[in-house]
């Protein structure tokens with residue numbers, strides 16, 4: 001089976017120094033791949049590179065990002081735009097800032113349906129209603145008329161999930177989609193993403209630093225540190241038997257999904273220092 | 282917006298207006314120059330002068346004069362112009378439409394031009410286009426309206442006379458209009474040749490008024506656009522595959538317009554103040570030009586009436602800005 005997303009030897013740097021070092025990872029159709037690592041590891045940078053929205057300060061210095069065989073890095077902006085939204089979509093991190101405050105939910109949610117799928121307004125709104133139903137929003141007709149500030153964070157994230165799935169993309173990237181939410185809502189939203197992913201058989205690249213989340217919903221995982229892939233494989237295997245000392249330390253530093261009460265160990269400083277040396281060599 | 286806020290705003294606007302009226306009323310009476318001495322015939326006796334003074338109520342103490350005048354105003358009477366021997370309200374009503382049409386024409390030009398350069402420099406941000414527009418706009422920002430007016434008169438009126446530089450319409454055309462709203466009524470009655478002539482007369486003074494405002498709108502709107510363009514919802518719109526033009530107009534402009542609007546409103550009141558000099562330079566028959574005549578003639582009732590008119594216009598502009606801000610920003614609508 002050929003991978004849907006195949007990142008090969010991706011390197012990127014900023015004025016300060018390298019940000020991604022020779023990152024390779026591939027995601028198969030219908031699979032959920034976790035991108036794990038602490039803050040600054042480069043998880044979002046990978047996601048942004050796939051979506052073609054790297055900030056001006058970061059430059060790709062080598063490698064390829066193949067999406068269904070096409071190198072996204074070699075595409076013109078116009079060709080890339082044709083793919084975005086329709087074949088690749090994003091569930092963003094912060095639902096509070098990711099919706100336009102000046103536009104009604106219905107108008108924003110139906111942008112893709114009207115402009116990309118060519119539906120008329122009536123059909124697009126009917127479809128939007130059923131999408132909101134799918135993400136368990138009650139009274140969808142009323143919600144479509146609301147402005148973002150009138151909805152809770154959890155509701156907004158459901159809207160954004162509905163929007164991401166609206167055109168049945170092959171790949172969805174979710175960049176820490178629950179970190180901005182209330183703890184009580186996080187679980188529901190996580191389950192929702194997983195259910196939607198299964199139902200639509202979408203390939204999902206899931207960025208997180210929460211190993212508990214990884215254990216719950218991801219088939220495979222990639223552990224990143226300092227822009228470098230440290231370990232890659234099936235989630236169950238890595239969590240049971242981590243090969244890299246960093247993954248082991250990361251596991252010790254996270255609450256066990258099966259034993260949340262166990263005491264936590266911080267990642268040892270000696271290990272961090274060793275990793276730093278290894279990476280900069 | 283809640284009613285209480287609207288009421289308190291209206292009240293404070295009225296108080297401001299009252300304060301301005303008091304200050305102007307006192308000022309025009311303490312500065313040197315006397316309306317009576319401007320109108321007496323040579324050889325008039327002191328008794329004649331005193332009689333005239335009493336006729337206009339100018340022999341009373343200032344506070345009594347104010348009280349008399351204020352009571353009149355509350356009854357909708359602004360008195361009689363000393364120099365023109367006509368009701369102040371009649372005179373102003375004659376001249377106000379010319380100024381309103383000029384100011385609104387200038388405002389429309391400024392919004393279109395300022396909005397255009399803001400959008401273009403946002404679309405091409407980080408390139409030479411943005412820098413060129415910034416530099417050009419910096420110059421526009423530094424030149425005041427009356428310099429534009431004098432330049433236009435000299436260059437486009439005298440050196441290369443392509444446009445009329447005086448008056449409001451060609452006196453040989455009699456459109457037979459009922460109101461002084463030449464453009465509105467001309468359009469309503471489909472007198473397009475006449476409207477065209479009026480527009481040609483308006484173009485240069487309107488440009489002189491519009492250029493500084495356009496520069497301010499261009500600068501401020503560009504800055505607020507830049508702030509908006511880095512917001513998450515813009516990035517997400519891009520990931521949804523929306524076109525650049527749609528992102529600018531549909532996603533960004535409305536959000537950027539809200540903070541730019543307040544300053545535009547303030548600047549538009551400056552534009553209305555600018556009509557005084559500009560109308561004079563172009564012999565344009567509006568209330569700005571009238572104000573200069575009124576001051577030259579020390580026509581106290583007319584000056585007071587004009588200040589009151591300008592004050593009311595400022596209040597209306599501010600209320601319009603408030604209303605527009607609420608309309609553009611749904612978060613305020615439900616507060």
Ligand SMILES: Nc1ncnc2c1ncn2[C@@H]1O[C@H](COP(=O)(O)OP(=O)(O)OP(=O)(O)O)[C@@H](O)[C@H]1O
Nearest residue numbers: 014019038039040041042043044045046055057058
């Ligand atoms: N606009 C930018 N210009 C230059 N460097 C940047 C920029 N944005 C991020 N970086 C750097 O790139 C590195 C990777 O950042 P990235 O956002 O990919 O991390 P992350 O793994 O997503 O972290 P987090 O968990 O905090 O989201 C960091 O060292 C960061 O300082």
Ligand SMILES: [Mg+2]
Nearest residue numbers: 043044045175
């Ligand atoms: Mg990140």
